[in-house]
Amino acid sequence: MGRLLEVEDLCVHFHTFAGTAKVLDGVSFRLDEGETLGVVGESGCGKSVTAQAIIGLLPRPPAEVVRGSIRFGGEDLLRKTEAEMRALRGTRISMVFQDPMTYLNPVFSIGEQLTDVILAHRTPGPPGALGLATRRWNRTETAEARRTAVDLLRQVNIPDPGERLCQYPHEFSGGMRQRVLLAMALAGSPRLLLADEPTTALDVTIQAQILRLLRGLIEARGISVLLISHDLAVISRSCRRVAVMYAGTIVETAEIGRIFRAPLHPYTQGLLRAIPRNVRRQQALEGIPGFIPDLVVPPPGCRFHPRCPKAMAVCREVKPRPVEVEAGHVVRCHLFPGADGGRGG
Ligand SMILES: Nc1ncnc2c1ncn2[C@@H]1O[C@H](COP(=O)(O)OP(=O)(O)OP(=O)(O)O)[C@@H](O)[C@H]1O
Ligand SMILES: [Mg+2]
Structure with a gap:
């Protein structure tokens, strides 16, 4: 399968009265032709901002793309003029909203x-x-x-x-x-559809209908989809692969089955514990204690460390790099060798 979209090290800042919010902090992922990739993460982690950056609808100002590239069909979208992006919207990349x-x-x-x-x-x-x-x-x-x-x-x-x-x-x-x-x-x-929480405002049965419809259309037309949701259950019904996002970074990417069976990042593990399916087994819904950090002064090192039950000294200092633990399963966490970029530890 050919590669359709490749986002590399995307950094987006918002200049606000409270200071500069470092909203996207090196977002990287790829999407193949005909693939549906899920993006999941808590409210405010940067899912919509990522989609807006791809389709060229970031409000500028206050947003500023500080670094990175968005390659779509071989071209860098960040280098395109507004007129070129306007011609591309709808015909090559489309978006549906919540x-x-x-x-x-x-x-x-x-x-x-x-x-x-x-x-x-x-x-x-x-x-x-x-x-x-x-x-x-x-x-x-x-x-x-x-x-x-x-x-x-x-x-x-x-x-x-x-x-x-x-x-x-x-x-x-x-x-x-x-x-x-x-x-x-x-x-x-379009070749690419960005679906930003397309079913969140709907009740569960209608939600299932829309997702089924979306899947049918995707298959019939062979389009690629970025399906954004804060709900792993929605993602699991429609996607083979999922990217888990936390505070402006993709912290884990894997096939959906692996995310459910063997989640590696402590944040992903927390997300899974927050899914009601586990309640049937008399387990309390735990969720993840704490809140997403203030992105004007984000925590140094790994942005998840203040909430992470497994945080170590290195997590407070060094931003973890992506480590491919197994083919197609990538995680950004110091629990895995190589995440510190070879500093040891
Ligand atoms: N126009 C804006 N001005 C300032 N900050 C913004 C703006 N748009 C988004 N942000 C900030 O960027 C961060 C990410 O927002 P985003 O909308 O991408 O989150 P999200 O993951 O889509 O959340 P949700 O699940 O609630 O839709 C938030 O901290 C938000 O406050
Ligand atoms: Mg959103």
Whole structure:
């Protein structure tokens, strides 16, 4: 399988009134063609910021990319101009978000919004040309876009798509709105879909439906997905591989089965103890004591050390490097030889 996305040593700072928050601290991971990679981690660990950096939607300012590269299909996205990124969004990389209502306009019908997206992707001209503002669509074009819209709604399992097109976002349920957003994200036939907590706002049964739909679409279209969630159970249903994130760093990457059977990083072990499945065995839900650190003054060394039950002296001083403990299983923790970069210990 070819490599589609490769994020290397990505460091992002946010300049805030409280000081500079070192939000991403050397994020590295790769995503192959047709693969769905899960990204899991507590609230505030930098999952959304990572996705925003990839699709070029970091608010700048206050955000600043300090270091790193984001290679997509062989090109470094961080070197692209805003016009080039605009041309790429939707057609090569798309994103779906947690809260569909924020991204749907309440005063336009679902059909108007969906056909707008479809027509925008068809705008001829050089990358980044603002076709929509200057170009009027003829009847054949709008009729064809409408047919495409109906087809897309059908693909995301919306019943009676023809009639539904005339309705407004408030007439759709939360699950259906998320399906519409998915249809919009797929309208430009992207190679990569960034799904940022796509099911978090939904109840469990609808969540399962959307995940099943997402899996079906991914398989049918062969697209690659970065599935972001704070819920390992959601990830385990959709991904073969998962990256565990803590305070701006990927601390462990492995196949999902290995993460469940043999988690190596103490943070991953804590996350697993916080999953309700263990409660059935009369075990209390432990969770991880403490909070994510203040990223304006992050702890030196390993950022997890103040909460880590296995912290050693070296953890307070040296930032651990990634160690490939087994093929495809990488961990950043001083419990594993080589993490100190050969300083010994
Ligand atoms: N626009 C911003 N200005 C300042 N700080 C920001 C901004 N956006 C994000 N951050 C900070 O970056 C850090 C990571 O945020 P991010 O939204 O990526 O977390 P997350 O892992 O997606 O969390 P959640 O699970 O709650 O969505 C947080 O500490 C947050 O406060
Ligand atoms: Mg987020």
